[in-house]
Amino acid sequence: MQQRVLKVHHDDNVGVALANLSAGENVELDGHTYRLPSAVPAKHKFATVDLQPGDPIYMYGVLVGKATEPIPKGGWINTKNVHHAAGDFHVGTRHTDWVRPDTKNFADRTFNGYHRADGSVGTANYWVVIPMVFCENRNLQVLQQALVEDLGYGRNRTYQDQARQLIELYKAGKAVEDILQADLRADYGQAGHAHRLFPNVDGIKFLVHDGGCGGTRDDARALCGLLAGYITHPNVAGATVLSLGCQNAQVSILEEEIARRSPHFSKPLYVLEQQKIGKESALLSEAIRQTFAGLMLANANHRAPAGLDKLCIGLECGGSDGFSGISANPAIGYTSDLLVSLGGSVILSEFPELCGVEQNLSDRCVTEDLATQFGSLMRAYNDRAKAVGSGFDMNPSPGNIKDGLITDAIKSAGAAKKGGTSPVADVLDYPNKVTRPGLNLLCTPGNDVESTTAEVGAGANIVLFTTGLGTPTGNPITPVVKISSNTALFERMRDIIDIDTGTIIEGKETIRQAGERILDYVISVASGETTVAAVRHGQDDFILWKRGVSL
Template sequence: MEKKTIRIDPKDNVLVALVGIEKGDLVVENQTFTLQEPVAQKHKFTTVDLKAGEQVIMYGVPVATANHDLPKGSLISTSNIKHFADAPVIKENFSYQWSAPSVDQWKNRSFMGYHRSDGKVGTANHWLIVPLVFCENRNVKIIEEALIKGLGYYKPNQYEQMVRNKVSGSSEKADTLEQKRVFKNIDGIKILNHDGGCGGTQQDSETLLRLLSGYVSHPNVAGATILSLGCQHAQVEWFKKVRNGLYPQNEKPVVFIEQQELKTEEKVVTTAIEQTLVHMEEVNKIERKPASLDKLIVGLECGGSDGFSGISANPVLGETSDTLVTLGGSTILSEFPELNGVEQNIIDRCVDKPTAEKFLSIQDAYAKRAHAVGSGFDMNPSPGNVKDGLITDAIKSAGAAKKGGKAPVSDVLDYTEPVTKPGLNLLCTPGNDVESTTGLAGSGANIILFTTGLGTPTGNPITPVIKVSSNTKVYEEMFDIIDFNTGPVAAGEASLKETSDRLIEKIIAVASGEETKAMKLEQNDFIPWKRGVSL
């Protein structure tokens, strides 16, 4: 018999519909529920009578309160419940205990990566072209195009020939424009266009420089060409100071070009290309070599979430995170607005009081900035989230936090701070998908796992993004942008452990050079967070 509902935690007073359920009587767990109205797939209904003000419990924690009396079997919606989260408390004693998973099958496994002088290992080997200020975006684009086409990185797409055929009225096959790559060990030329570096606050410029430092110093980057106009806030010397402070052991080649010194565009572009080619020839000598799995730094992200994300995809990432942490690797859980409502669980898992205090301090400051402009974390769920059953931010957060598994929280990072400790790290970013993935890569993630229930094409310029679907339908319908399916978990056809094992195999393959869907589509999304209110 098809399973129609699931209770995620024994304490829950709601059930999740695994399939659409009609109005009327429904027998679940030897109880009869009279559904007051149809319950769409992924939505929830009450298992007890709730009085106005009483709490809705999901994932074992309070996620909402009832706006008015709700009889057993009521569909919960934005009209009859509202967001609720318990106020977190920092305790004096920290003695979190957890059962680490068995990792015997992974202890001798490795991936093929690029070893750096600072001991880190890249899963890719890119050359970066970076503007310190938006005025240089055009020069960056010209240099990128020249290098991509001249060095054999250009990938023609099917739509170019479609346009030619539409204009000419012919039906010729696509031209073969791809060339042989000149530098076989350099995976690509990547740019980081942005609208910052000048005209904003000093804090914005410093934050941008810290973020760009993380990208230039990233293990997936072989070297960089950095363009400056000369008069902007984000000066070259300031960038060097910031980068040396954050990444003192980094010894990669970096070319600096300043337009107001070289004067003409032609001099700027030709000098940049000539100097870049000299260094690319040198870094092309670096080859992939075996690396143990503790060299992985895996970002944990979700976007376009649905009612199954917290049941299948996110818990699979949690299982995977726990395994990598046990092996000595690092994982990074981001999106602080989506930890709203589960702060107590996070605090209780911190390794010590200073770590817990840092988390709560950053979280409180972020929440106050949101309230100061008439917003709040409770406004985080998008229309797509709500439509698919994530009615309150606490419901969304409780499911999103599952990506972090059960491991202790070893460190808390503010935006642009680099990962320095193995284990589960928390990184303050917005819930905005691209701002968050941009931050994950900037803090050192050399692989990003990105769960989605509705589908998203998001990628990153330097870090491979593995898209993980929460349900089989979206995996099959959006096969060109999603890499991995956890739908069988939601359907009760596969366990978290066996699905996580398959995902780890996928991580090893991608870390060794296998392209993800986002990489094939050249989905190079990069949006710096200006520390304003973004949920």
């Protein structure tokens, strides 16, 4: 019989409902019986002690809120009787000892990747086309129309075909009722590598954005840093860059940022400036010619075996629910610990979703300087948010709250589980690049796409993305593996979810078993053997962070 309730940490004074619990029901937890005065929805929490206004509430062993009214033992914890609270933090003693996971099942494993001149290894092989400023976005769209379809990178045409079927029905004189009930034919097959002119190139990606001019000079520098992260990324073979010429984000700044990340940069890079070239037609013709030549060079790359230490995994969550912190997040946390033990790198970002667990992460920093840097970034970010009336406490979305994440600290304590238990090797400000193996903390918003975009810019060649509610988020150049926290979601949205960890909630699998299963899957994806849902659907989300307040 499936367990119905759970206590996550021995210091907690709340229990978690693993199924819908009815009013008047008796539940057993850690040798105690609780009679529930009201129903508690699955994924939500109930008090294990009587609480009075102002009493602290603990989950995952940390402060996550305070009661605002009396809550009886067994009472449902919700937004009406609890508000956000989090513990303060300081630079304390280093606690960098940790229990390494057993890696014997992966000690001799490799993946087949694309080896780059700087020693990095890609899990894919893309050509990117990048605008220095939003004024060039239309020209990117023209290039996309000119190149993508004929080179064999067109997306599935199922939906165009369905529209044509409806057009034929309309021409045949069918009524609205007939249209609404029409049984549309669907062919969801995709063109394989055989249809590509360049079989070793996974695609041409167009990184459309709304930056480059206006804003601050810091915004321009950050944009150039982010774009440099993509150009130097191991999943990228080369790039075409379109510049207008007069924008804040100058090509010279981009070149500086490329040199910072790759001092001996040698990939093909074609830069075209419209105000120098003159006619738009001349710009586009030259961009097509140079991009085609670049694709010929990129096609000369082939996959070859590489050690797992060449993997850099981004850790992300979005559309989280009350199960995320006890299934999907700790599962990829175990995957993270496995990879760190094997010499690889992992990135934990989303700083608004680390509120309340700062002390633990600060203590795990390998040096006091890193702990100080982490604390400074967290405080500065929260202060900027408060200055415009939107502190970290306003981070949970309506979907989060509906599914049990009623305070930012509850959400954060569960989200931090993605980072496992290893020491923090480095702390990075946006949009810097990972240079050290181990667990890296990267300052980004909690916004799914902004954070994922930044993690890839920092070097992530695979992203593990957990979700409890479902999200189609992907990235133009890095496979984003979607992992569900509950089996109901996996069954309902199988077309966009790759892995189910609801097996942990159901007692069918341990966190360790799920973590090892996820690493097996990562190796298959990194080798090009498995295509994740976000890639199949062409989910190429790319949003830069302008360092304003985004939670």
